[in-house]
Amino acid sequence: MTAIEELKGIVYKSLKDLWEYEVDQDAILINETRSEFEGDYTVVVFPFTKALRLPPPKIAEMLGEYLVEKENNLIAFNVIKGFLNLTFSNDYWKSSLSDINTDKKYGFHPANGKKVLVEFSSPNTNKPLHLGHIRNILLGWSSAQLLEAAGYEVVKAQIVNDRGIAICKSMLAYQLFGNGTTPEKSGTKGDHLIGEFYVKFETSFKEEYAAWQETAEGKEIYEANKKEGEEEVHFYGRYKNTYFNTYSNLGLQAKAMLLKWEEADEETIALWQRMNSWVYEGFEQTYKELGVHFDHNYYESNTYKLGKELISDGLASGVFYKKDDGSIWADLEDVGMDQKIVLRSDGTSVYMTQDIGTAHIRYEDHGCDRMVYVVGNEQDYHFEALFEILKKLDEPYAHELFHLSYGMVDLPTGKMKSREGTVVDADDLIAxxxxxxxxxxxxxxxxxxxxxxxxxxxxxxxxxxxxxxxxxxxxxxxxxxxxxxxxxxxxxxxxxxxxxxxxxxxxxxxxxxxxxxxxxxxxxxxxxxxxxxxxxxxxxxxxxxxxxxxxxxxxxxxxxxxxxxxxxxxxxxxxxxxxxxxxxxxxxxxxxxxxxxxxxxxxxxxxxxxxxxx
The missing domain is CATH 1.10.730.10 (Isoleucyl-tRNA Synthetase; Domain 1)
Structure with a gap:
């Protein structure tokens, strides 16, 4: 027990003895005495004045005299207005030091019977871990360690984003430009090699898009869709996603690959498994260097299927609704939010799909009292929506979800961008x-x-x-x-x-x-x-x-x-x-x-x- 905890109990008992006054022990305010005053700890007596009908200095004086008389560990007091400064004996401090010296787990809390799952890292398999991941990993690991020291049973987990259009970009670039290379042949760490192909796809797409802007079709679309006074550079920045989904040869190939993956096409799955295995080997080397490990790995390639099932059930029960194009949405206006898509019109999943499935299966696996998601603050809205959707689905754990939101990490040279290959890889930063x-x-x-x-x-x-x-x-x-x-x-x-x-x-x-x-x-x-x-x-x-x-x-x-x-x-x-x-x-x-x-x-x-x- 610390001095403050002990002192709160003593003050509680003394208030009862002196004035038959009971107060919530946790509400008793005790701070370290400011350096300009004599004493170790200061009791704030202002909250007692109304009930005791006495001025603060009088309460402090009477309480101080009583405490020093009754408690062997307290040897002196002084009063500064409504603040009671108390001094502990040297024997108390020596005894406290002895407790620290003899208890190698000093400060740790006993088990409280509660279980918390902490999800962190959660990398994509289309690029290596970078500086942003390092902040995520360090926050997740240290939070988990602190929770354990505070008495919780902790499950450290990660969800590996091993599917989706971004993964297909790396896979397509490898098919188009890889020439059968491997980490062994290239002498490149597996996750770094795959990251190079992701950057190659984005570079090639940027070149394709720039060339298309000069075509008759590109100029016609610009004239037909530009906003009044909008410069060409702003229009094409706004239009890039539409181009990717509608006109881009690379974009259409990547989307076709995603559909093949979801249809379990053997050749596509074989390529996906081979490239992911290279990335996982690379990740493990970085995790080992950082001194972290996970109790349970989850993979979006598994959880998105469960997410689809839960969405189908939610559609049948009226939690979700279907638009004319076949996409499925959640209406969150009743909680001050807007509509959120949970499944695309072509039946392919979005991040929300797999997050719904992941939350459900993790609860089934571990039965945690609480789940913590360590994710950057650019995803604040996503997690607000996810938590509200899980509540609407009546998931039993939905009210004990927490998003540990954190700010981005920059370098003195400026912001990092994965697509442009300007990210500082975790391995390089560690070195x-x-x-x-x-x-x-x-x-x-x-x-x-x-x-x-x-x-x-x-x-x-x-x-x-x-x-x-x-x-x-x-x-x-x-x-x-x-x-x-x-x-x-x-x-x-x-x-x-x-x-x-x-x-x-x-x-x-x-x-x-x-x-x-x-x-x-x-x-x-x-x-x-x-x-x-x-x-x-x-x-x-x-x-x-x-x-x-x-x-x-x-x-x-x-x-x-x-x-x-x-x-x-x-x-x-x-x-x-x-x-x-x-x-x-x-x-x-x-x-x-x-x-x-x-x-x-x-x-x-x-x-x-x-x-x-x-």
Whole structure:
């Protein structure tokens, strides 16, 4: 139990004893005492004034006197207007430190009997994972880890977008331009190879479209459909999708391939399976590098069929309606939205089709109390519609769905575009940050006395910490810019800065002796920063709970930074191995050991490893 939790219980009991006044314990407001005032925690008494019919300073004075008299752990109080500042005894803080040192799972919550499924990554098999996927993966993984630490049973899942028109674009380009190449023949990682064919299709389509604009047919359509005052460039940008679906030779071939796929044409399916297998091998290499894995993989090529069945049932029951062209729609106007297509007129599915099927089968597989979708904010409307449709279908889980929406990631050079081949692939970015870590470490020369293999492992941990922390520290809803050079800065709010605090402690502990048999019982006068560090570590459990419930890993990332920053300051201001007394030395070693433990655990919840040296 943390000091705040304990204090809430004490204040609750004291209000009852003093005034026979009962208040919701969770409603009692207690904060850390501001640095300009004396005390550890502050009780806000203003909410009690109406019921007690006393001025706030009087309530605070009477409550403070009672608490200090009755509670051994409280040794002093002071009142600033309606705020009661309380001071805990040094023995309390030493006891709390002992609890942290002896509990390797300190801060973790007991099992609460609830199950959550977290869906993240969810890649397309027409291109490799890129920087945007990395933010998705890191948010999904760290949220799942935090939920587990908060007491939930967690299922980590992904839905692989392995079918659809985008996949057929890569397949068609391979048929037209591939000349039988393979990852082995080309020396290219499988997902990268397929991504090159996706870009090739888009490049070829752009050339085809530009040529068509110069034809008599293209100019005639322009004259017949342009809006008054509309420039040619704007018209053709607006008309591109219509051209793809109606006139484009490449577009018609891709659509024909999609129909063949849905009809289970053997040749088409064989090509699809071969190309997807190359992509999956590539994905697994990237996942391994990022240190993530999944409990259950779902594939749209399976779930869209169930989605069609559910839509057919919904059409029969009146949840959906059919338009004259044969397409099927959901009317969501009663919930403030518009109509949403769930099946095309030619019978082929849309994203909504497979999402309906996926949600249903996941509930059947796992019976989760809650499902979390980690998807970028450009899909906000889609998920609002999906959740409302599932409610209309009376799916039992429909009211416990959550979209963890996040902003896009840019680079200092600007926005990325998959179709133009300007995306920064995840593998290249990982290699870049590891190289940045290598260059930074070499300039300091601190690893010259260990083997190259040991150095490479340290560089890997530093580089990945730089990448992961820089992305996770930003609130998910915010758009962000990732700067590889800034991410490895040892002096900024970065992963390596936090790792450095942990490594510094490991170096101290290696030089220390008799830590296990330490006698710090006679260390009486704790420094304010020592109490501050223990108080900060006591918050770890609450930070886990808050980050998990809000699905915001940035809370944990910022907590780890604050703790590391406080320890760096402590290290520079106070001696440890050459402390003023043996008791002070042993206490500070225990304090350092506890800080290292909390930092390591907190960063591991974010998927970040701690090196022993840097």
């Amino acid at each position: 870049d940050v590891i190289e940045e870590a290598r260059l930074g470490s070499k300039s300091r020369g601190e690893l010259d006395n260990i083997t190259k293999e040991e150095q490479d492992e340290i560089f890997r941990k530093i580089g990945l910490a730089a990448l992961k922390y820089f992305i996770i520290k930003v609130n998910p809803k915010k758009r962000m810019t990732f700067d590889p050079k800034e991410s490895v800065d040892m002096q900024g709010q970065t992963g390596p800065y936090i790792q450095n605090a942990y490594v510094r402690i490991q170096s101290i502990l290696r030089k220390s002796e008799n830590l296990v048999e330490a006698r710090d019982v006679d260390y009486k006068e704790l420094e304010s920063i020592e109490i501050g560090l223990i108080r900060k570590m006591e918050q770890f459990s609450a930070i886990i709970e808050d980050a998990a419930e809000k699905l915001d890993p940035s809370n944990m990332a910022n907590y780890c930074y604050d703790l590391a920053k406080m320890y760096h300051r402590f290290y520079h201001e106070f001696k440890i191995l050459s402390a003023e007394s043996e008791e002070a030395k042993q206490f500070r070693l225990k304090l350092s050991e506890a800080v290292a433990q909390i930092l390591k655990t907190g960063m591991e919840l974010l998927g970040i490893e701690m090196p022993e040296r840097m």
